[in-house]
Amino acid sequence: MPATDLPLLIDAALEAGKIATRYSGATAQRWDKPDGAGPVTEADLAVNAMLEQRLPSARPGYGWLSEETEDSTARLTRDRVFIIDPIDGTRSFAEGSRTWAHSLAVAEGGGVTAAVIYLPQRDLLYAAAKGEGATLNGAAIRVSGVSDIRSAEILAAKPNLDPRHWLQGQVPEFKRVYRPSLAYRMATVGQGRFDGMLTLRPSWEWDIAAGDLIIREAGGTCSDRLGQPLRFNNPHPRLNGVIAAGPLLHDALRAQLDPDSVGIRP
Known part of the structure; x- marks a missing residue:
């Protein structure tokens, strides 16, 4: 299943980038969430709306967990679940910075099996599927060997x-x-x-x-x-x-x- 979920996540992340970059960061409407939970912008909500429609439609048996969707215990009854941050780094986005990301994952049995982190304004797309390695813009990546x-x-x-x-x-x-x-x-x-x-x-x-x-x-x-x-x-x-x-x-x-x-x- 990771092999088929990863292309779905990549396509969704690319579409999320198109939506988010239509907004102008610092001039996008912004609100502060209750209880000091941080800011949210109209771009976060627009990206979340697209992802919440697109991903569960493609995988109707999967649960849903997103920063910008009210949580439901229904996801706990599903073997697989989407775990989504529509825009990670909302403060940076709202300040007009280029350093913010879309973070999309699928988890099964508690472990992540497919994942994408996409920074559209830096043209960086990180991806991984369980057992298949990790890539940046399609090229294999590896952690540092520094141990000291x-x-x-x-x-x-x-x-x-x-x-x-x-x-x-x-x-x-x-x-x-x-x-x-x-x-x-x-x-x-x-x-x-x-x-x-x-x-x-x-x-x-x-x-x-x-x-x-x-x-x-x-x-x-x-x-x-x-x-x-x-x-x-x-x-x-x-x-x-x-x-x-x-x-x-x-x-x-x-x-x-x-x-x-x-x-x-x-």
Whole structure:
């Protein structure tokens, strides 16, 4: 099934890019979601409407989970589910930046089987199907081989370097870099452009599902902050952070995190 789902996701992502780029970013209508859940724009809603019509119509037996659709427990009864972020990096989009992405995935039995991350304004399309490897614009990609934390470039927001998250308060000496869009950060790790990424705060499934498969199919390891495999289509679709890198660097990062700091907000 991943082999047939991936072309469907690619076509849908390309159409999403056409829709989103009709809007002018900073002048697109914008609202703030309740309870501090972040912004949403008319472009997010337009892309979501297209995807919610197109994808379930092509796969009527699949469930649906999207950032911009009210959640329903009906998806929990389905073997396969679409996990969608219509625009990941909405703040960047609303500011007129080019760094935002469409993130589309299919999960089966808790694991992602097909995934696409598409940045239309950067002409970057990352894709993966389970057991078939990962690609960027059709060319195979591979995670970095860097294993020494001290020489690694790690994508992380500043709050993740709070000493309280690390054993004995000792933050590893790596080069911290940052990019908007969690999906894009994960894709660049799969590409080997950066050596790893981490986010220690609870993470929505739609932000990370596609990136999880792309990294794993590119030879990397992706887990929650405690080193547990990521599982998707949970009743509450939020996971316990993300650590992603090549296998050796992933294990080195995980070994230096304090497991007792899980309750601390990054």
